Amino acid sequence: MADEVQELAGRVQQRMAPLVQQEAARRAAMGEPQDERAIATSLLDDVLAAVIKDWTKAGRPFLDFEQERQVKASALAEMFGLGRLEALLADDGVENIDIIGSDPVWLSYHDGRVERAAGIALTDAAVVQWLQRIATRMGRTEHTINESRPLLNMELPGGERLAAAIGVTDRPHISIRRHRLPTASLEVLRQRGMLSTAQLAFLRAAIRAEKNVVICGRQKAGKTTLLRALCWEVPATERFATLETEFELGLHRHRDRFPAVVAFEEREGNTERWENGKPVGGVDLPKLVWQSLRMHTARTVVGEVRGGEIVPMLNALAVGGAGSLSTVHARSAAQAVHRMVLLCLETSAGWTPEFAYEVVANTIDLIVHVDLAQRPGHLERRVAEVVSIEPGEYGRPARTHLFMPATDGRSVPTGNLPTDIEDYERGGFDRTWLTSGGDGDWPHDRSKP
Numbered sequence: 418m419a420d421e422v423q424e425l426a427g428r429v430q431q432r433m434a435p436l437v438q439q440e441a442a443r444r445a446a447m448g449e450p451q452d453e454r455a456i457a458t459s460l461l462d463d464v465l466a467a468v469i470k471d472w473t474k475a476g477r478p479f480l481d482f483e484q485e486r487q488v489k490a491s492a493l494a495e496m497f498g499l500g501r502l503e504a505l506l507a508d509d510g511v512e513n514i515d516i517i518g519s520d521p522v523w524l525s526y527h528d529g530r531v532e533r534a535a536g537i538a539l540t541d542a543a544v545v546q547w548l549q550r551i552a553t554r555m556g557r558t559e560h561t562i563n564e565s566r567p568l569l570n571m572e573l574p575g576g577e578r579l580a581a582a583i584g585v586t587d588r589p590h591i592s593i594r595r596h597r598l599p600t601a602s603l604e605v606l607r608q609r610g611m612l613s614t615a616q617l618a619f620l621r622a623a624i625r626a627e628k629n630v631v632i633c634g635r636q637k638a639g640k641t642t643l644l645r646a647l648c649w650e651v652p653a654t655e656r657f658a659t660l661e662t663e664f665e666l667g668l669h670r671h672r673d674r675f676p677a678v679v680a681f682e683e684r685e686g687n688t689e690r691w692e693n694g695k696p697v698g699g700v701d702l703p704k705l706v707w708q709s710l711r712m713h714t715a716r717t718v719v720g721e722v723r724g725g726e727i728v729p730m731l732n733a734l735a736v737g738g739a740g741s742l743s744t745v746h747a748r749s750a751a752q753a754v755h756r757m758v759l760l761c762l763e764t765s766a767g768w769t770p771e772f773a774y775e776v777v778a779n780t781i782d783l784i785v786h787v788d789l790a791q792r793p794g795h796l797e798r799r800v801a802e803v804v805s806i807e808p809g810e811y812g813r814p815a816r817t818h819l820f821m822p823a824t825d826g827r828s829v830p831t832g833n834l835p836t837d838i839e840d841y842e843r844g845g846f847d848r849t850w851l852t853s854g855g856d857g858d859w860p861h862d863r864s865k866p
Contacts, residue, residue: 421477422484423501423539425468426491433457433464434496454497461489499555499573500547501537506575506595513637516591518544527597529796544589548581560685572664572682596641599667603646608860611639611787612800615830615850615857616820619803622844623783624650627716627740633753634787639798640744641665641720643787647742648718649674657740658709660702661720679714681705702726706733716740725764727757734780750784750804754814757781775812782806782837784816790826801828805835819851829856 437460441451465488473479480488494500505514505524513525518541521533538544545562552560552569562569567584577595601609603617612620623630624647632640632647645666651657656677659666669680684700702719706729709717719730722743734741747753754777761773788801801822809815817835820828830851835841838848850857 422487422491425472425480425488426495427539427543428468428472429461429464429488429492430495432468433460433492436460436464437496454493457493457496461492465489465492495547499551501535502593505534506577506593509597512595512597514591514593514595516544516589516593518588518590527796529791541588544591545583548583548589548591551579566685570663576664576667576670578663578665596645596665596667599645600649600671601642601646602649606643606646610860611643611798613820613828613857613859615855616800616803616828618846618850619819619841620647620785621650622841622846624740625844626840628782628840629734629739629741629780630743630783630785631722631753631757631781632742632744632785632787633747633750633756634744635746635748635789637796638787638789640787642798643785643800644718644720644742644744651675651716651740655715656713657716657718658712658714659718659720660705660709660726662702665720666718679709679712681709703729706730716742719743721745722757722760724760727760728764728768731757731761731776731780735776747786750786750802750816750818753784753786754781754806754816771812774814775808778806778808778812778814781814788822799826799828803828805837807836820857823856827856827859830854 437453437457440456440460441453444451465485469480491500494503499506502514505511505522510526510528511524512527515523515525516537519536519538521536524532524534526532538547548562548569552562552571555574560569560571562581562583564584567582569579569581571579573579573593576599577593579591579593581589581591583589603612603621606612607614607617630647632643634640645668648666648668653674653676656679658679658681659668660681662683664680664682668675668678683702683705703725706717706719706726710733716739717730717733718741719726722730722745730741730743745753745756747756757777758770758773761768761776762770782805784802784804784806785800786802786804788799790797800820802818803820805817805819806814807817817833818831819833819835821831823829832852832854834848834851842848
């Protein structure tokens with residue numbers, strides 16, 4: 418009966434939508450409140466009765482009380498919420514939801530399980546309509562997805578990240594990523610087995626010492642989770658900027674902890690174009706980086722460096738910025754260096770490889786590599802490398818491994834010290850964590866997801 422309930426909910430929503438708009442317009446003309454959800458709720462019983470009358474005339478089965486309740490809830494969710502997606506997001510164990518048209522959706526859980534669930538709509542066309550409604554009404558700013566703008570990236574009301582494509586793919590494709598640990602501190606991540614006590618102490622001191630830190634790893638490795646935890650080490654009184662293509666860090670939702678954070682989000686332009694081909698009204702990350710520097714911010718946090726924003730960010734660090742935090746897709750600390758250089762070269766035709774390597778060497782202090790491994794019954798995310806960066810021979814980045822994986826897979830101190838160890842000690846770090854020869858004090862239970 419699930420498909421019948423969804424079909425009825427769709428019919429109710431389609432019949433009710435114009436009635437709600439008409440009533441809202443009438444109330445606006447009279448100077449009365451125009452709460453569309455309240456209007457829809459007042460009309461819901463009559464509209465449902467009319468739809469059920471047509472339904473049963475066509476020989477379809479009668480609905481019991483519980484089924485009518487489900488139809489009402491689904492109809493309101495279709496009009497003002499996320500539709501079937503709401504039930505999927507209610508499962509705290511779900512980390513990723515992947516949708517291909519009207520097919521059953523794919524659910525990826527924190528423990529590595531992958532399951533299927535009912536689709537979010539009955540047809541591919543209905544999925545596109547759902548996407549268009551979500552884009553228009555559910556974002557912090559209005560977004561668009563249609564034939565001329567086939568890609569959509571946005572934050573859902575609950576903080577989940579949605580990425581979608583239509584037209585340029587065989588069918589509508591949607592991926593939704595949720596962050597299960599929005600307020601996790603470094604201590605919480607240590608307890609969950611993501612990092613050792615020594616790594617926690619070192620990274621905490623790095624924030625206090627205003628070191629420029631890049632977190633690298635592959636998709637789903639936990640880069641954003643660790644980045645957010647590092648942000649929770651920033652003093653509450655500090656004014657700093659976060660820059661993202663779509664909000665994921667969510668620090669601005671915790672004004673009690675981050676009262677002075679300046680949260681920037683990239684904005685897409687409209688269909689009109691300037692002479693240089695850029696959309697009118699659009700504001701990209703490179704421009705936001707420069708803007709943040711004019712707004713008395715102490716440090717810059719870039720959710721993910723993946724394009725032209727890297728050049729203004731590195732330039733800002735080179736002229737005195739400090740304490741920058743960011744992430745980049747790379748499978749090792751060494752690859753992260755090459756990735757940043759490649760982005761510089763792709764962005765600025767005037768840069769040479771030698772100059773790009775020199776800038777990276779002089780601006781980045783630490784690279785933290787987060788690894789993802791499948792273990793029996795769970796996915797294990799852990800800090801695999803912590804590497805200190807400084808200028809080396811011919812200006813190239815010299816890497817000093819401070820933590821590296823041991824034979825059991827845990828990342829342990831190498832015995833090396835960074836040349837700027839005194840900075841970390843002023844931040845409260847005890848250098849014996851790196852030189853004592855221990856494993857860094859990993860928590861005994863590392864099986865937690």
